[in-house]
């Protein structure tokens with residue numbers, strides 16, 4: 382532990398010179414200091430050269446590897462005290478590598494990569510309003526049916542994912558699980574979400590049902606994409622100001638619990654019959670109002686994190702010409718260009734969100750399926766059309782290596798060739814690789830947020 386700490390405080394070269402420290406402290410303490418220093422200097426040079434060569438750093442200028450290391454320190458999924466860095470699959474590539482002194486075993490890191498053996502897709506279900514009694518209709522799902530939907534999806538391996546993260550290139554899903562996006566339109570109705578006096582979503586609201594389900598089944602996750610119309614309905618029966626404050630607090634809860642709020646126009650207009658200026662005004666006014674609400678309850682700090690995504694009311698596209706230009710060219714109050722546009726359809730024409738690297742991925746025409754009972758049954762009966770994730774632990778690696786795509790691709794290739802990992806698309810926190818037993822290629826870097 383003491384060694385690990387002293388090493389971590391040095392430069393990015395330290396994990397490579399670590400072996401020298403081990404030699405010094407364990408077996409050479411009784412040698413004269415000058416002799417040791419000379420020997421250590423020679424060894425250091427030799428070790429540094431050796432490690433650079435075999436770790437692939439020769440390809441990278443030093444400043445680049447340092448930048449990657451500092452930018453991606455969060456990419457380490459797990460530290461292990463069992464294995465030796467530099468002694469894994471790399472041994473297959475470089476035979477005499479096993480003679481190299483090993484860094485402190487406690488420094489070894491492993492990356493949990495999601496492996497997609499076939500290209501992943503994620504269904505996006507679209508909910509609307511909720512009711513407490515009676516049978517579900519197309520746009521009003523009963524609380525009971527909704528709870529059953531979630532249970533069925535969960536039992537069949539689905540877990541919810543963050544739409545924003547997927548679009549940004551983060552397509553990691555736990556092993557054996559199928560990705561699912563939950564979305565909701567026409568917010569904010571009180572049957573969709575109302576907060577209790579304790580500040581939790583009420584159990585008799587749609588989001589309340591999902592929140593309760595998540596608390597009982599945390600691995601199902603709680604991620605929502607909420608498309609709001611903030612200008613076409615009241616929120617409760619209090620005074621205008623009371624309503625606005627309550628709505629604003631509800632929105633803050635949503636954003637802080639990864640139920641992100643996006644744009645569905647201010648008054649739910651039919652874009653097919655709206656001209657360009659009208660479309661811009663509807664999107665802009667909804668965005669402005671969202672920001673006013675956040676400011677009203679002293680949470681302007683949430684504004685920079687807002688994304689610019691639009692769901693078409695009723696799935697209706699603007700006519701060609703200035704109306705379409707207005708939609709595609711819409712820029713939010715912070716100057717963010719429109720990042721994604723969402724359509725809507727029925728499960729009779731099943732269509733799922735593709736991987737962000739896929740040729741079929743079109744950010745300005747992303748498919749959603751109305752979440753009626755038929756749609757949920759379809760996803761259960763046809764779950765094989767939504768591949769489940771595999772996984773593989775990549776390593777052992779050093780801190781620096783674990784964030785270096787040039788090293789990771791070699792490590793993945795060696796592990797596939799050793800039969801330790803399957804072929805497929807590899808997703809880590811920062812990268813997506815396409816990998817078979819002959820070639821591993823970096824195909825996408827994960828962005829902080831989605832940049833179309």
Ligand SMILES: [Zn+2]
Nearest residue numbers: 566567694695
């Ligand atoms: Zn709508």
